[in-house]
Amino acid sequence: MNPNLYEELPAAPTPLSVPERVLTIGAHPDDAEFGAGATLARWADQGAKITIVVVTDGSKGSWDPHEDQVALVERRKDEQRAAATAVGASDIVFLGHTDGELEYSGALRNELAELIRRLEPEVVLTHDPWQRYQMHPDHRVTGLASVDAVVSAREPLAHSAAGLDHHRPEAIMLWSADEPDHVESVDDRYFNRKIDALMCHSSQSVTTMGDAAATPELRLQFENKMREWMQQSITRFDVPMGELFKRLTP
Numbered sequence: 194m195n196p197n198l199y200e201e202l203p204a205a206p207t208p209l210s211v212p213e214r215v216l217t218i219g220a221h222p223d224d225a226e227f228g229a230g231a232t233l234a235r236w237a238d239q240g241a242k243i244t245i246v247v248v249t250d251g252s253k254g255s256w257d258p259h260e261d262q263v264a265l266v267e268r269r270k271d272e273q274r275a276a277a278t279a280v281g282a283s284d285i286v287f288l289g290h291t292d293g294e295l296e297y298s299g300a301l302r303n304e305l306a307e308l309i310r311r312l313e314p315e316v317v318l319t320h321d322p323w324q325r326y327q328m329h330p331d332h333r334v335t336g337l338a339s340v341d342a343v344v345s346a347r348e349p350l351a352h353s354a355a356g357l358d359h360h361r362p363e364a365i366m367l368w369s370a371d372e373p374d375h376v377e378s379v380d381d382r383y384f385n386r387k388i389d390a391l392m393c394h395s396s397q398s399v400t401t402m403g404d405a406a407a408t409p410e411l412r413l414q415f416e417n418k419m420r421e422w423m424q425q426s427i428t429r430f431d432v433p434m435g436e437l438f439k440r441l442t443p
């Protein structure tokens with residue numbers, strides 16, 4: 194018999210109740226809203242305190258080769274602040290690493306682990322680092338460093354430069370998951386909150402939202418696409434619309 198029963202035979206996790214403290218760790222401004230915007234908005238309405246961490250500065254988020262990147266970084270911070278307000282998040286942490294150049298390191302893992310120890314979230318949401326064919330290096334690195342940071346944060350003897358107590362979140366939820374096993378149901382009200390939050394990222398309208406900010410028709414096309422994406426919950430979970438996650442129990 195394998196002695197490590199927790200690894201090999203994990204107990205089914207209890208259903209997730211509304212967390213008091215939530216931490217999202219996204220590579221770029223808008224990642225958390227794409228991945229979990231509706232769930233975050235509902236949790237915020239139900240009293241959760243939500244902190245959004247943005248790991249990079251968003252400086253590559255344009256298709257214009259002559260873009261003023263310094264101005265773009267500031268604009269995207271403002272957009273993220275507006276989007277946080279739209280979902281009801283209370284805090285944002287901008288880590289400011291260079292967009293597109295994020296590399297995995299112990300320093301990055303420790304930076305995130307210290308945030309987890311300090312903020313003591315019950316739920317950490319981030320990218321699925323094991324999503325097959327995930328092309329964006331920042332998404333892969335952020336997801337992996339975040340999962341590793343949870344492990345580091347929970348271990349009493351692991352690194353804590355700030356001398357913070359260890360903290361074990363109840364759940365990690367990976368958005369855009371390769372093998373989702375958890376759904377948070379979304380109704381029209383929170384679907385609309387998610388869209389509103391995404392539309393705050395107007396600098397990304399062309400690059401990630403099919404130019405949804407340009408005309409009502411293009412916005413409708415974008416909304417329909419998002420709705421279709423979120424209705425994958427019907428076949429997988431028998432839920433009319435939802436945000437899908439891989440859920441890990443640290």
Ligand SMILES: [Zn+2]
Pocket residue numbers: 220221224332
């Ligand atoms: Zn991203």
